[in-house]
Amino acid sequence: MAKNITNPEKDYAKWYQDVIREAELADSAPVRGCMVIRPYGYSIWENIQASLDASFKKTGHKNAYFPLFIPESFIKREAEHVEGFAPELAIVTQAGGKKLEEPLVVRPTSETIINHMFSKWINSYRDLPMLLNQWANVVRWEMRPRAFLRTTEFLWQEGHTAHADEKDAREETLRMLNVYTDFARNVAAIPVIPGRKTEREKFAGAVDSYTIEAMMGNGWALQSGTSHYLGTNFARVFETMYLDSNNEQQFVHQTSWGVSTRLVGAVIMAHGDENGLRLPPKLAPVQVVIVPIARDDSARAEVMAVVERISDVLEKEGVRVEVDNREGMSPGFKFNYWEVRGVPLRLEIGPRDLKEGHVMASQRNRPGRDSKFTISLDSIVDSIPGILERIQSEMLEEAIQKRNSRTYTVENLDDFREAIVSKPGFYDVWWDGSTEDETRLQQETKATVRCIPLEQREGTGKCFMTGRETNTRVIIARAY
RNA sequence: CGGGGCGUGGCGCAGUUCGGUAGCGCACCUGCUUUGGGAGCAGGGGGUCGCCGGUUCAAAUCCGGCCGCCCCGACCA
Numbered sequence: 001m002a003k004n005i006t007n008p009e010k011d012y013a014k015w016y017q018d019v020i021r022e023a024e025l026a027d028s029a030p031v032r033g034c035m036v037i038r039p040y041g042y043s044i045w046e047n048i049q050a051s052l053d054a055s056f057k058k059t060g061h062k063n064a065y066f067p068l069f070i071p072e073s074f075i076k077r078e079a080e081h082v083e084g085f086a087p088e089l090a091i092v093t094q095a096g097g098k099k100l101e102e103p104l105v106v107r108p109t110s111e112t113i114i115n116h117m118f119s120k121w122i123n124s125y126r127d128l129p130m131l132l133n134q135w136a137n138v139v140r141w142e143m144r145p146r147a148f149l150r151t152t153e154f155l156w157q158e159g160h161t162a163h164a165d166e167k168d169a170r171e172e173t174l175r176m177l178n179v180y181t182d183f184a185r186n187v188a189a190i191p192v193i194p195g196r197k198t199e200r201e202k203f204a205g206a207v208d209s210y211t212i213e214a215m216m217g218n219g220w221a222l223q224s225g226t227s228h229y230l231g232t233n234f235a236r237v238f239e240t241m242y243l244d245s246n247n248e249q250q251f252v253h254q255t256s257w258g259v260s261t262r263l264v265g266a267v268i269m270a271h272g273d274e275n276g277l278r279l280p281p282k283l284a285p286v287q288v289v290i291v292p293i294a295r296d297d298s299a300r301a302e303v304m305a306v307v308e309r310i311s312d313v314l315e316k317e318g319v320r321v322e323v324d325n326r327e328g329m330s331p332g333f334k335f336n337y338w339e340v341r342g343v344p345l346r347l348e349i350g351p352r353d354l355k356e357g358h359v360m361a362s363q364r365n366r367p368g369r370d371s372k373f374t375i376s377l378d379s380i381v382d383s384i385p386g387i388l389e390r391i392q393s394e395m396l397e398e399a400i401q402k403r404n405s406r407t408y409t410v411e412n413l414d415d416f417r418e419a420i421v422s423k424p425g426f427y428d429v430w431w432d433g434s435t436e437d438e439t440r441l442q443q444e445t446k447a448t449v450r451c452i453p454l455e456q457r458e459g460t461g462k463c464f465m466t467g468r469e470t471n472t473r474v475i476i477a478r479a480y
Numbered sequence: 481c482g483g484g485g486c487g488u489g490g491c492g493c494a495g496u497u498c499g500g501u502a503g504c505g506c507a508c509c510u511g512c513u514u515u516g517g518g519a520g521c522a523g524g525g526g527g528u529c530g531c532c533g534g535u536u537c538a539a540a541u542c543c544g545g546c547c548g549c550c551c552c553g554a555c556c557a
Contacts, residue, residue, distance in 0.1 A: 004492095004506090021491090032548085140555095140557085143481085143554075143555055143556085144552095144554085144555075150555095150556060156557065158557095203557095223556085223557065225557080226557065259557075262557050293515070294515075295514090295515065296515095328514090328515090329515085330515050330516095330517080330518070330519055331517070332515085332516080332517035333517085333518045333519085334517095334518090337518080339517095446553090
């Protein structure tokens with residue numbers, strides 16, 4: 001069907017790379033694992049940022065910026081933190097033509113340097129809670145990079161907050177997880193499963209880690225955002241303390257939470273199809289593309305007059321609209337061009353349409369002939385916002401159905417071993433395993449416990465691995 | 481780091497077995513004709529064949545060394 005894009009059924013990894021190339025989202029950089037985010041891809045990220053940033057502000061957070069370089073000794077203070085990050089650090093040992101007294105770590109995350117500053121800024125319970133966020137780049141020297149999903153350098157936001165007590169910090173942790181869940185669902189049209197990470201999967205240095213897990217087109221899971229309750233782990237080693245109302249020194253309780261450019265990868269894989277990208281209107285850099293069709297100059301003048309009028313009004317209504325009036329390209333070429341790029345709605349306007357008083361419209365999210373319908377010229381401007389909303393909700397609905405149809409259960413490990421290969425997806429199972437059981441599970445099946453969903457069902461059952469009676473269900477899947 | 485594959489115009493590849501001085505498709509540029517699902521014709525530009533060394537009258541091709549990239553695994557937002 002689509003030229004230059006591998007069928008996802010045939011080779012999903014290749015399809016993913018093809019879509020990124022053909023939609024001009026990103027290109028690989030000269031340094032291994034690094035990626036150039038091209039304007040179209042960056043524009044999706046900007047829309048993600050705008051939406052989340054507004055939510056962060058609404059929940060009382062302020063943006064700040066902390067430095068890229070962190071003294072190596074900072075990273076080493078929190079034992080689990082070092083252990084977790086040491087293998088993937090990029091470290092500067094020389095600068096300004098001299099060997100540095102103390103090596104500088106290029107931040108893999110900013111808990112340590114932020115705690116260093118928090119310890120200076122926080123003195124009293126009146127300074128709490130401290131609610132900060134930063135939009136930044138971080139570097140993690142990963143062994144196996146993949147565009148957007150795991151690049152050596154990536155863009156993200158990291159929220160860092162300090163609270164007087166555990167209760168307040170835990171509420172914040174779940175509040176931000178909830179912000180992510182809402183964003184994924186209502187903006188990215190991805191029905192994620194919010195849950196808690198197991199001991200084995202949690203963030204290095206956290207007491208508890210929470211995650212939103214999304215299902216990709218091949219049935220694999222993608223951790224699409226995290227929120228951590230850090231307890232007093234960092235506060236203790238950085239002496240981030242405050243004086244409470246009884247004049248006693250207390251450690252702050254902290255949280256950190258983040259989402260990254262990985263979300264762009266999530267959008268590609270949650271919605272993309274054999275013709276390329278499909279973007280939910282709320283994230284689409286171009287929501288409506290208008291393709292004028294004209295045989296000769298006089299027809300072109302007539303068509304363009306109408307096209308310009310429609311696009312002007314739509315723009316005023318806040319719709320992101322683009323007119324593709326490039327010459328020397330056939331309409332068919334342009335249709336494909338914008339379909340690969342996932343533009344949610346296309347309008348085709350030619351002499352024939354003007355004569356009949358309507359325009360041809362095509363919804364990217366619907367397959368084949370079902371995608372086309374006409375809109376009368378009189379009602380076009382009024383109806384577009386509603387159509388975009390319809391596309392947004394249809395895409396969410398389709399994603400929910402896809403996820404549900406690929407969510408299974410199993411009773412024992414033997415059945416699972418076979419099922420995860422023949423029917424990749426989410427496995428919603430009873431679980432009472434240990435960290436060792438998880439390791440064995442991964443070794444034998446390549447699948448991991450993605451999360452313990454916040455929403456648990458009533459009753460008990462036998463753990464599919466150990467056979468012990470339990471009231472806990474988890475989601476197990478193969479993951480990126 | 482282990483296993484597999486690959487380095488030849490921007491992209492995808494052929495040519496390497498058996499040495500003879502680089503070709504195809506797409507993309508790009510110009511002109512004309514086209515335009516309702518990836519247009520046609522004609523002309524044109526662009527490559528130190530990953531790098532270093534060796535063999536030879538002659539190396540993309542043979543020999544030695546090095547480097548890089550991709551895919552699969554361990555690690556991860």
